[in-house]
Amino acid sequence: MAKKLRSKKGAERLSNAIIYVILVIISFIWLVPFAYMLMQSFRGEIGLATSSFFPRKWTFDNYIKLFTETKPFNFLKWYGTTLIIAVVVTVIQTVIVLVTSYALSRLRFKMRKPLMNLMLVLGMFPGFMSMTALYFLLKLMNLTQDFGIVGLIFVYVGSSCMGYYVCKGFFDTIPRSLDEAARIDGASRRMVFFKIILPLAKPIIIYTVLTSFLAPWGEYMFASLITLGNQNNWNVAVGLKEMLQRETAAEYFTRFCAAAVIVSIVPTGLFFMLQRYYVEGVTGGSVKG
């Protein structure tokens, strides 16, 4: 009996060891590019890529220059633009998603089901298919180039109610009896939303904030299309890509890496701070579709 137990324990240990080795290898592969980028951002020598993983000459200059030099590349400005767009989009989109989800979860109206299906189907069309059409529509309203930031906010916010799915799933898990009790006590629909649902929905609010912030943060396609050569309205993705043109790549590659590190700090920080809620939000929302 004892022998059997020991061998069972041994087998468990062995399988655990194998799993850990595999996990270590996978995480190593996964982390190497990040570590490489970080190392390159501290490299003192110019040139596109070097044969050594660690810099031979360590320096902090790449970061300093990134913020002090505005010509030819004005990183600080791109960063500000990206932040403005992302914050505005986050606020508007979060509100829209929350109210849409509330309506679809709690109210019963005639076209509810067809509407939900329609949004789901429309959401499946890849966004870039409408790229050119959107560009010309925005151009008619003069929201490209000089007013590109406004145009971009329109593009990112537009159709955001279609992202109701996870959030509605979460609302469905909040017992309807709570609403009913409140309604009997004389609360309006609006009061139910603000006083009952929202305080219980913190995880999904944070999940919505995070996802709506991240989408415009690193977006390239629309940003490049709508600003069309007007560098005053570039976001970081468009600007950084310009840094790696053939003529500038050798000189600016290390600075590009430094910029990439800076750009990733905000979303990483947000994730660390709100991680707990994020997991709750995703799992809570997916219990019921």
Add this chain to the structure above:
Amino acid sequence: MKKRIISLLACGAIAAGTVMGLSACGGGEDKMIVWGPATQQAVLQQMVDEFLAQNPDITIPIELGIVGEGDAYSKLSQDVEAGADVYAYANDQLVQLRSIGALARVPDAAVTSMKQTDDAGAVESGKIGEYYYGYPYAADNGFFMYYNTDIVPADTKIEDMTLNEILDACAEKSLYFIYQMKTGWYAGSFIYGAGGSYEVTWDGAEPAENGIVCDFDTKKAVAADGTVSEYSAGVIGAQMHYDLGKHDALVDGDDTVITNYLQNKKMGVAITGTWNGKLISENLGDKYAATILPDYESSLDHKTYHWYTFAGYKLYGVNSYSKHPEEAHKLAQFLSSQAMQEKRFDAVEIGPSNKTVAAMDKVKNNVAINAISKQFEHNYVIQKSMPSTYWSAMEAYGTNVIEWTKATTAPSTQDITARIATLVQELKGQTTPQS
């Protein structure tokens, strides 16, 4: 009921506000836009200021935008009407730009004057049919030879050495010769040097039917001394391409490889363009030098042949949709003038197309730009607009040459002849490259 009215009113107000707000800024203010690459923005701003100061009658505000010469077509094809009035472009986009109506004809008077002041190749690079569509300002997009002075023996000049001798000299010093064997831009260089030619007649943005003429397989190679070989230009070029690839000193690699070999102090020669000048000079220090591509001795007929670069130029184009064509032409001409080319060289070291500027001492003292100017004097072929099949066919051919160098037996002349015949078919679009 009251609530519903309020919400309706609110919606109406928002909609009306949006429409009014948008139409208020609609119509657009009157201005001109100029596009140029990022590195030239500062100097471009100075030039525009100078232009406005010299022309007080022009009161339209001029705005700058960052669009590199290589991206002009991709940006303009998105929306040519909203594009810049005046923009810098690389000459290999000429046909495509013209096909979307993005290029206005240069007036005859301006053509006459630029023919006198600028390099002939640069002026020609903006020509379609008998008309000209660009004001050239740079002649620097090509490749030449950077080298470490250690590889040159004490009593010899590098210009007197052949490619074969340079390779041996690299091997002797345990240094390496870096060249991109398969990239389409570099792969045809030996064949052009031996006299091969490739021409495309365009029908809009597509090659016309049977509009591609390529004689790599039929034209007999012409040696540096003018004598004609028994082999075709393609075979002579491909044989040297193979011999180069087979040599111990050769490293097949791009800009990242150049960086690595420089840092390990192993670079003997690098075949690349002016954009790597700063990198190489900083790493090689006193040993930094550059010159034109060397001649080579063919292992087939032992004659000496030239080695050609693709020559690319940069021009200022005027958008046909510009609302201010007269001012736009004036500005484009100003930006490509002698004074501005000199100013541009002083600021960002761009190789000028203006003959007077190119002959200035300060330009000649710039190692890389002096080398490219010399290369563009004789040993070059203008890189015109190429259909995309050109690059894929050339890359497939380059890949094939690399495979030969890895095989145990060398390809026979028949093998090479057959491969060149395939290449020509692929270039003409008769078959699709396999790679």
